[in-house]
Amino acid sequence: MQDSGYRDRLGQLVEPGERLLAYAKAEAAHGAQPAAAPDATAPQGSVRVTAGGVLLNLLAPVVTFGPGDRLVDRVCWGVAGRGAAGSVAARLHRALHPPRSPGTVRDTLIAATDQRLLVCLTGAVKLFAWRADDERSLAGTRVVFAAARTEVAAARVGWHRLNPKRLRVDFTDGSWLAFTVPIAESGRPLREVAAALSR
Template sequence: MTDNSYQERLSQLVEPGERVLAVAKTEIAQGARPAEMPATGSPESSAGGRGGVVSGVLLNLISPLISFSAGDRLVDRIIYGVAGRGAPGSAASALQHSRRPVPPATTIEDTILAVTDRRLLVCASGPTKLWSSQADDERAAAQTQVVWSAPRAAVANARVGWHRLNPKRLRIEFTDGSWLAFIVPIAESGKPLREIAAALTGR
């Protein structure tokens, strides 16, 4: 699906007088990410400590079906590197939380980044299919909704550069010190991500 169909939809979602400057279909990069949003009464909040982390890593290696957040983060860090940082409730933490699938996740949605003359927008498309027709793509674009936004002033920097073997990773840094990375598939052009970075920084 081209970004143009998302551009048309976003022009309907923004505020009156707000201009869409750049749009990119992307996904949050794999790797160790910012801390999750605070959750009251979470059973994992009391299971900290080095022993819990080691146990979690061993469980992850023995069976990928067993999930333990501290172990997951360490395995992600070793395999993929760091994809973001930030305290619970930071901009990067809230952004990634906005794209976290709600269990049970039975559909796939595209993540769309957009920059306007006022805000950074994070959007979710309608449900998409692995093998989709043009009509399916148009339907998904038409159902796109804004799931998170931040004023332009909350973004400290944005740049596209190399990370390990990927030359097209967008890193968005926020004024609260948190950051999050985004990627496109290796076979796709990195131009939309570079346009997002340019629109955010004015470079």
């Protein structure tokens, strides 16, 4: 998909009178994330992180063990977000992971307007897609999260481990979430979003 297609679609998603300042195609950074909302169906009680549970997570990644997953994420990737279960960052992180069909992907777009921070997901597209599929995916782009500019405390792009292109968005409630682009891609769009959010 061409970048101009993203800009045109985002221009359709902003409110009347709202101006699109910058946008970037990115993904939520890997690593330990903000706290998830408690699952009402999960049994209550404390869960201990054991060496066996962590080893199981490393050897069989398809097996999920919450505390082990978080520890492996923290060791391998570091911290990619912080915040209590109801924080702005936690709500944003949850909005980025809707249910999806197996074998499909979505692109994440972060946009700064003169009034809001918008996070959008494109329509689902199959892994091996044709151009027509890409166009349908772009047409299916929708806003999954919006925050008023007053909720954004700061935004900056900097180094994290070996990646020099990680956007960290801090919110006024003390929570934060990070986004990255692949190493081979330019970090300029992320820097433009950070600059627009810092105005």
